[in-house]
Amino acid sequence: MPSSGPAERHEPRSLDDAQRTRRDGALRRLVGDQAGIVARRQLTAIGIDWDAVDAHVAARRWVVRTPRVVSTVTGVLTTEQRRWVGVLHAGPRSILGGLTAASRHGLASWERDDVTVLVDDELSFEHVPGVRFFRSRRPFRLLTSTKPGIPSALLEPAILLWAAYSAPPRVGVGVLAAAVQQRLTTAERLTEWIDQLHPLRRAKVFRSALGDIALGAHSAAELDVARMCLLARMPRPVRQRPRVDRSGKRRWTDCEWVTSEGRVVVLEVAGPAHQEAATWDDDLRRLRRITAHDRVVVQCSSRELRHEPRQVAVDLIALGVPGQLPDSAA
Known part of the structure; x- marks a missing residue:
């Protein structure tokens, strides 16, 4: 044809x-x-x-x-592109983990330069600058978020695994408190995930801390205050109370107790960031301006609160805060 x-x-x-x-x-x-x-x-x-x-x-x-x-x-690649490089290099059975996954879910002020990628097989592939690969034997179907886009772990297992295996204990507790404070999750959901991730390193520490977080602690320093109060039989302080200083500016105090005489004792906790010259001057000015005839303001460092809580408690009790320490601690 x-x-x-x-x-x-x-x-x-x-x-x-x-x-x-x-x-x-x-x-x-x-x-x-x-x-x-x-x-x-x-x-x-x-x-x-x-x-x-x-x-x-x-x-x-x-x-x-x-x-x-x-x-x-x-x-130069963007942060999102570097994350894609890490996951695609590791293969289809990989997801963002740790603080990288937490950042993708909205956790602020905890970003890291390195990209963390979880894999479920042996790390037989090449090293990638700026990417950290971690093997997890836990089922990825349990860990993986359904959020569209780059594959990543759910927020709760991402931060719990990071806190358990990649961070010092205090920093690990701090990230749990931050996630709750930023309203990305709850202490109850994190506690449920501790059970799902069993066995989990530091599970007992995390359960105790999450109990305090559920009561309103929003940082590692606040958790340290709670431990100090338990140690010294002191009442829990009022946290983040608004005060108007002598210049008319609204301020929030870290911790407040009322003595039997009706005087207010304020404890301000200074972290490493407060040690810079400009910040230090501002903090001292702030403390002066919220001090009054019936309100005394004292300060301690986050290091003291963590490692020397007895000494801090002794000074607070001497100022009239109700409490009792063993004689050996005084």
Whole structure:
């Protein structure tokens, strides 16, 4: 049949065009969904072989970021792009973990430069600068968030595993308190996750701290105050009470007790950030201006409160705060 020849000759070309269209569409979706970062395995799956990748790299349109990952953008990578590099390099059975996952869920003031990636198999792949890989034997179906975008752990297991295995005890408790204070989770949900992650290092410490956090402690320092009160049989202080200083500015005090004579004793806890010259001057000025004839203000460092709570308690009791310490502590 005369017409069959041209139709047969055009059919392969038509198929090639359709394949090219599908491939280009798949690439655009990958690039859009993954902030311009693509794994070689993903490119191979949509029909872009390594020779084609090398051609794009040679033309300086793409950049090799790791032996397994390329970027379709040049220049310095953003935080989101670096996270994609880490997860894609580790493979399909990997998720963001630790403070990296917590940051993605909205935790503020705890960011770290390194990207943390959890993997469920042996770390047989190459080192990636700026990325820390940790193996977890726990089922990823339990840990993984359903949030769209880059695969990541749920907030609660992410911070609990980080606090248990990657942080000093005090810092670990601090991140739990921060997550609750920022209303990203609750002490009750974190306690439930301790059970789900059993066995978990420092589980007893975390349960005790979460009990105080549930009562309103919003930082590691506040937890240390609670422990000091328990040690010295002191009543729990009123926290974050608003006061108007002599300049008319509204201030919030860290801890307040009322003595039997009706005088108010205020304890202000100074962390490392308060030791900078400009901050230190502001803090001293603030303390002077909230001091009154019936209100005494004293200060201690977060280090003292953590490591020398007895000495701090002795001074507070001497000022009239109700409490009792063993004779050996005085």
